[in-house]
Amino acid sequence: MKRYIYFFEEGDSKNKKLLGGKGANLCEMTQIGLPVPPGFVITTEACIEYLESKEKEISEELKSQIRDAMKRLEEKTGKGFGDPKNPLLVSVRSGAAISMPGMMDTILNLGLNEDTVKGLAKATDNERFAYDAYRRFIQLFGEIGLRVDEVEFNRIFEKIKAENNAKFDTDLSSDALKELCKRFLELVKEKTGKEFPSDPYQQLFIAVRAVFDSWMGKRAVDYRREFNITPDMANGTAVNICTMVFGNMGEDSATGVAFTRNPATGENRLFGEYMVNAQGEDVVAGIRTPKPIKELRKEMPQVYRELENLRHTLERHYREVQDFEFTIEKGRLYCLQTRDAKMNADAFIKSSIDMVNEGLISEQEAVLRVKPEMLVQLLHPRLDPKIDKEPLAQGIPASPGAASGKIVFDADRAELKGKLGEKVILLREETKPEDIHGFFASQGILTSRGGKTSHAAVVARSMGKPCVSGCEAISVDVQAKEAVVGDVVLREGDIITIDGTTGKVYLDEIPTVEPEFVEDLLVLLEWADEMSTLQVMANADTPEAAKKARKYGAKGIGLCRTERMFNQPDRLPIVQEMILAETKEERQEALEKLLPFQRNDFIEIFKIMEGLPVTIRLLDPPIHEFLPSEDELIHEINHLRKLRSTIEGMEELPDTLKLLDPEIYQKYAANLEMITHAMEEIKNRYDTEPIIKEKETLIEKVRALSEINPMLGHRGVRLGITYPEIYSMQIRAILEAAAECIKEGIDVKPEIMVPQVCTLQELRYVHRYVEEIYQDVKKSYGIEVPFKFGTMIEVVRACMRAGRIAELAEFMSFGTNDLTQATFSFSREDAENKFLPFYNKMGILQHNPFEVLDVKGVGRLMMITVEWAKKTRPDIKIGICGEHGGDPESIRFCHYIGLNYVSCSPPRVPIARLAAAHAKLKEKEYQGI
Numbered sequence: 001m002k003r004y005i006y007f008f009e010e011g012d013s014k015n016k017k018l019l020g021g022k023g024a025n026l027c028e029m030t031q032i033g034l035p036v037p038p039g040f041v042i043t044t045e046a047c048i049e050y051l052e053s054k055e056k057e058i059s060e061e062l063k064s065q066i067r068d069a070m071k072r073l074e075e076k077t078g079k080g081f082g083d084p085k086n087p088l089l090v091s092v093r094s095g096a097a098i099s100m101p102g103m104m105d106t107i108l109n110l111g112l113n114e115d116t117v118k119g120l121a122k123a124t125d126n127e128r129f130a131y132d133a134y135r136r137f138i139q140l141f142g143e144i145g146l147r148v149d150e151v152e153f154n155r156i157f158e159k160i161k162a163e164n165n166a167k168f169d170t171d172l173s174s175d176a177l178k179e180l181c182k183r184f185l186e187l188v189k190e191k192t193g194k195e196f197p198s199d200p201y202q203q204l205f206i207a208v209r210a211v212f213d214s215w216m217g218k219r220a221v222d223y224r225r226e227f228n229i230t231p232d233m234a235n236g237t238a239v240n241i242c243t244m245v246f247g248n249m250g251e252d253s254a255t256g257v258a259f260t261r262n263p264a265t266g267e268n269r270l271f272g273e274y275m276v277n278a279q280g281e282d283v284v285a286g287i288r289t290p291k292p293i294k295e296l297r298k299e300m301p302q303v304y305r306e307l308e309n310l311r312h313t314l315e316r317h318y319r320e321v322q323d324f325e326f327t328i329e330k331g332r333l334y335c336l337q338t339r340d341a342k343m344n345a346d347a348f349i350k351s352s353i354d355m356v357n358e359g360l361i362s363e364q365e366a367v368l369r370v371k372p373e374m375l376v377q378l379l380h381p382r383l384d385p386k387i388d389k390e391p392l393a394q395g396i397p398a399s400p401g402a403a404s405g406k407i408v409f410d411a412d413r414a415e416l417k418g419k420l421g422e423k424v425i426l427l428r429e430e431t432k433p434e435d436i437h438g439f440f441a442s443q444g445i446l447t448s449r450g451g452k453t454s455h456a457a458v459v460a461r462s463m464g465k466p467c468v469s470g471c472e473a474i475s476v477d478v479q480a481k482e483a484v485v486g487d488v489v490l491r492e493g494d495i496i497t498i499d500g501t502t503g504k505v506y507l508d509e510i511p512t513v514e515p516e517f518v519e520d521l522l523v524l525l526e527w528a529d530e531m532s533t534l535q536v537m538a539n540a541d542t543p544e545a546a547k548k549a550r551k552y553g554a555k556g557i558g559l560c561r562t563e564r565m566f567n568q569p570d571r572l573p574i575v576q577e578m579i580l581a582e583t584k585e586e587r588q589e590a591l592e593k594l595l596p597f598q599r600n601d602f603i604e605i606f607k608i609m610e611g612l613p614v615t616i617r618l619l620d621p622p623i624h625e626f627l628p629s630e631d632e633l634i635h636e637i638n639h640l641r642k643l644r645s646t647i648e649g650m651e652e653l654p655d656t657l658k659l660l661d662p663e664i665y666q667k668y669a670a671n672l673e674m675i676t677h678a679m680e681e682i683k684n685r686y687d688t689e690p691i692i693k694e695k696e697t698l699i700e701k702v703r704a705l706s707e708i709n710p711m712l713g714h715r716g717v718r719l720g721i722t723y724p725e726i727y728s729m730q731i732r733a734i735l736e737a738a739a740e741c742i743k744e745g746i747d748v749k750p751e752i753m754v755p756q757v758c759t760l761q762e763l764r765y766v767h768r769y770v771e772e773i774y775q776d777v778k779k780s781y782g783i784e785v786p787f788k789f790g791t792m793i794e795v796v797r798a799c800m801r802a803g804r805i806a807e808l809a810e811f812m813s814f815g816t817n818d819l820t821q822a823t824f825s826f827s828r829e830d831a832e833n834k835f836l837p838f839y840n841k842m843g844i845l846q847h848n849p850f851e852v853l854d855v856k857g858v859g860r861l862m863m864i865t866v867e868w869a870k871k872t873r874p875d876i877k878i879g880i881c882g883e884h885g886g887d888p889e890s891i892r893f894c895h896y897i898g899l900n901y902v903s904c905s906p907p908r909v910p911i912a913r914l915a916a917a918h919a920k921l922k923e924k925e926y927q928g929i
């Protein structure tokens, strides 16, 4: 015989799967001596057996166990179930292993009928109260157990209130409530064709069944799908049978909900609301306005003190901030439920630190309480929390942070206005790769279509700009430069505010507040650093980014890309000169002009990062990326060509007009004269031919450099080997910059990193230049620059040859973006724009592998690489750079395979620091791959 029932004093509170979260906590609270009304839990197993049974009936076995339990409850309470003299009433409450707020049902005051209601009135000497409880029971039981529509009950209720001139339920007299019960019972009979069940056991079995059934109700099923709650997380609901206590027994009774600390600020003070002379869900339902809990201190001082004690006991026991329900019956306090409180990030962090200081929890527990992703809320500009405004529309929170600006409908306009110093928000149906210049110029991006992996979302995230995508309430008409939301029409230049953290869009400007490191967060992150073994570095290409990296607590720069330095306006012409060079000498000349620029870049960054490693990646992209595109050039040439014929035509215009329409000619003669002059001047000043020639040569070069598949083409180390002067210049810039710094007494730790390597031979090749230049610098500066030499691992073959490559590489850094592309044979742009969202929807792939590291494929490759590399060079330093380096799940994996560091964008550094500590603290539980 299986045991289906546990009394609150018996149940194992650890077993949430069997008892449900609510049941397990009722057991736990009872066992630590808190004032919980007596009761018992029917297990989730009973629920599953019922749902799987053919006849969908409660088994005789379960019924008999319930009867026995009710007998025991009668003994405990000294009341009788169905006994008119002293009736026992219970609540029948659902509760699964995972809390699903509002998804399943609860019935209160079960056990009432025409006889017991009279008994209750007599026993309590309060007729009004008894009928108030009865009408609540008939309604809840009618709705949940007998499926009579709520609307029907409410209609009758409103009618009675009107007949009695009552504003609130509390204004109804005992007689009015009696009448209400009568009409409710008639309603049930009319709708179900049967008398309302008066036998308490019959009521109880119907109620238990209704709770079981609610597990498969549409609302609950949808909720589980939405939040990915799988059967091994929660299977079936438990049913909690709990002796009723009454908050509706008069002015000395009440019901309420409270938090042990303020869930918005973390302040260590009781927080909540209560309602006098009310029952159960009245507080949440908003039938009357509840009062803030501090008023209870005056209204019922003794109970308030008890509540304070309850709060401390709960926290001391659970060591988490609790969200609890209570009822006061004639001045006596009961606790009916508790669970871990949901709080915002500020509150979470503050309460974590406080609880450590109060000796409630350990530093490790504090670190583990805060989910790394929670910090996202804190690390981007956010809307001023003091301002409370209704949003205009809700979209998908695609890239965190908030921004305001004038609406523009295309990327060119965004660029134009952005360059004029205006703040703009780019609003489009969706974005495409050719809109990229508009992103740079905008404060934020808003699209009416697309999800979290849409082009807009991905690009905005990579740039750290706020983005709201898929805001379907907005219909965008780019042609008309207009967007419509309900009855609001938005035009170019109108100001809006978007919040990429919440997905909300607002009309007008809402001020934002810059993220700042509150003291509490700093403390928490310091603890995290002490606990973790994985170090966190930042990806930073510029001095500004390097400063941020330090501010966010990075232990160095894990990836400093040099291409952005090439792209700056004062250097691009020199870079182009270098690319267009016909001879080695010409190229060398251009590179010599670039050298001082690069050296200064590195000096600045080294100074900022004093004492910490800076890993510099030699040039990676194919060089044609620094040239204009063929289309652009053709377009320009066309314009220049037309200029010639336009001028010639304009010169002849006066004569032509004279011929055609002398009147018109007369009218505009003066203007025409001016134009002719202007034309002449332009013609004399500019000879377009040589410019056209130049552009044509450029086109040829662009064509010669163009590749079918640039991603797999002439880039990275391949470029470095075929044009040795480029890498030599960069290596020299790095080593000379380091030498300059050392001369000034600054501690530098440069690391030279070669991209796209697939064989040791390539690395050897580059290493030769490094050796040569090192000796050179030694000679000219008299300094032996300490540096490390290493490689990116982003080519599958490099993984397979890691053992050999490690002979020369002192460090390795996984470039998991390229490595993911190579492992899947997906091009990221195409995948994210075309088929990945579909793959995700169909469940073919669980995640976007460019955001969440694919541990089973790419991860396995990494694991093998680490193993082989360490065999050759046990002290090799191995890390990861790129988006995955900032993703907590991926970080956990990196820790598991024994990487030394992760490197991510500066704003994600704090998240990664916390995640690295979590990875260490939870390493034993990690399942691996």
Ligand code: ADP
Pocket (backbone or CB within 6 Å): 037, 090, 091, 092, 093, 094, 102, 106, 108, 242, 243, 244, 245, 246, 247, 279, 280, 281, 325, 326, 327, 336, 337
């Ligand atoms: P939910 O999961 O929706 O919060 P509950 O089962 O907690 O549902 O119950 C709904 C309301 O009824 C809560 O306000 C709760 O405090 C109240 N309630 C439940 N059981 C009892 C009881 N035995 N006595 C008094 N109030 C109760």
Ligand code: MG
Pocket (backbone or CB within 6 Å): 325, 337
């Ligand atoms: Mg509840």
Ligand code: MG
Pocket (backbone or CB within 6 Å): 620, 755, 794, 815, 817, 818
């Ligand atoms: Mg790469």
